[in-house]
Amino acid sequence: MLNPLDWAGHTTNLLLGEAQTWVFVTLVQPALYHFHLMVDDDFAYDGVLWFLAGALQIALVYAVLRPLEALRPLERWPDRQAVRVDVLYTFINRLGLINLILFFTLQPMFDSLQEWFRLRGIDNINLDTLWHGVTDRPLVSFLIYFVVLDFAGYWYHRAQHQLQWWWELHAVHHSQRQLSLWSDDRNHVLDDALQATFFAALALVIGVPPTQFVALSLVSGALQSLQHANVRLSFGCLGERLLVSPRFHRLHHAVGHGHELGHQNNARLHGCNFGVLLPWWDSLFGSADFTTPLQPTGVRAQLPAPEGLGEDYGEGFLAQQGLALRRMARHIVPGPSAEGGKSEDEQAV
Numbered sequence: 001m002l003n004p005l006d007w008a009g010h011t012t013n014l015l016l017g018e019a020q021t022w023v024f025v026t027l028v029q030p031a032l033y034h035f036h037l038m039v040d041d042d043f044a045y046d047g048v049l050w051f052l053a054g055a056l057q058i059a060l061v062y063a064v065l066r067p068l069e070a071l072r073p074l075e076r077w078p079d080r081q082a083v084r085v086d087v088l089y090t091f092i093n094r095l096g097l098i099n100l101i102l103f104f105t106l107q108p109m110f111d112s113l114q115e116w117f118r119l120r121g122i123d124n125i126n127l128d129t130l131w132h133g134v135t136d137r138p139l140v141s142f143l144i145y146f147v148v149l150d151f152a153g154y155w156y157h158r159a160q161h162q163l164q165w166w167w168e169l170h171a172v173h174h175s176q177r178q179l180s181l182w183s184d185d186r187n188h189v190l191d192d193a194l195q196a197t198f199f200a201a202l203a204l205v206i207g208v209p210p211t212q213f214v215a216l217s218l219v220s221g222a223l224q225s226l227q228h229a230n231v232r233l234s235f236g237c238l239g240e241r242l243l244v245s246p247r248f249h250r251l252h253h254a255v256g257h258g259h260e261l262g263h264q265n266n267a268r269l270h271g272c273n274f275g276v277l278l279p280w281w282d283s284l285f286g287s288a289d290f291t292t293p294l295q296p297t298g299v300r301a302q303l304p305a306p307e308g309l310g311e312d313y314g315e316g317f318l319a320q321q322g323l324a325l326r327r328m329a330r331h332i333v334p335g336p337s338a339e340g341g342k343s344e345d346e347q348a349v
């Protein structure tokens with residue numbers, strides 16, 4: 001007999017599967033046939049699942065978090081104009097557009113890599129087979145993959161802040177001064193591509209089944225929407241140390257604290273609270289901050305002088321993408337930068 005969590009997962013998969021088949025057969029397949037694209041029908045079928053799962057996630061997250069933002073806002077804004085571009089980012093990412101493009105372009109590479117490993121007798125590390133009867137249970141394997149991927153995510157996130165050229169891409173995410181439930185997906189498309197490639201490859205190596213990968217992506221996305229929400233919410237003394245909360249993550253976004261000046265007196269960390277879903281890694285590796293009072297969010301360089309450099313990070317989608325590439329180029333192409341060759345960390349001190 002299935003436990004309630006397994007039953008819920010089985011029922012959700014069944015309903016999504018039926019909806020996926022109906023949408024594909026009724027709407028997508030005729031369009032593929034009309035435009036002579038039937039060779040891509042498997043790719044399109046998988047895309048329908050990502051689209052439906054993403055649409056369901058957006059609807060549920062909005063239904064829960066938007067009322068909370070209205071009832072218990074941490075910050076009160078005169079308008080939500082700055083949030084609108086984040087809505088566009090969310091729909092692009094959550095409806096699977098980035099994932100589909102990457103799947104289509106990178107799947108041949110992954111297939112070749114797997115074949116290379118197979119010919120040399122190298123198998124995937126299927127973590128769910130470590131302990132027969134225990135780790136192969138759906139809920140247990142889900143939790144194992146959840147923790148392993150989150151551990152990798154912590155170090156991946158640290159690298160985004162440590163490498164200056166990468167920070168300039170990641171700064172698109174940090175440049176939002178009005179954090180809301182939509183802010184999680186505010187990322188540079190190149191940054192998204194790097195992240196999706198890394199985690200898809202890692203999931204392939206450790207043997208994450210496709211259905212588990214979709215479920216992990218949905219749970220992760222929902223929790224990260226909560227982290228960025230403009231809501232006054234505490235998880236309590238214990239809860240704050242078990243799961244990344246809105247307060248914990250907002251400190252990561254704080255101007256002059258979350259990135260530029262480093263954590264406390266240890267500037268080499270280039271920030272604090274890097275945990276994606278679990279704060280355990282921050283506590284373990286010395287980058288956690290549970291006590292500093294909340295501060296305004298953003299990037300110091302975008303503040304007007306004398307606090308910052310008055311640098312333009314863009315208001316619209318295309319402007320944000322283009323300006324990030326220009327900033328990144330300063331650290332890749334030899335030559336003096338507009339700020340005399342100093343990094344943002346040096347300018348902020």
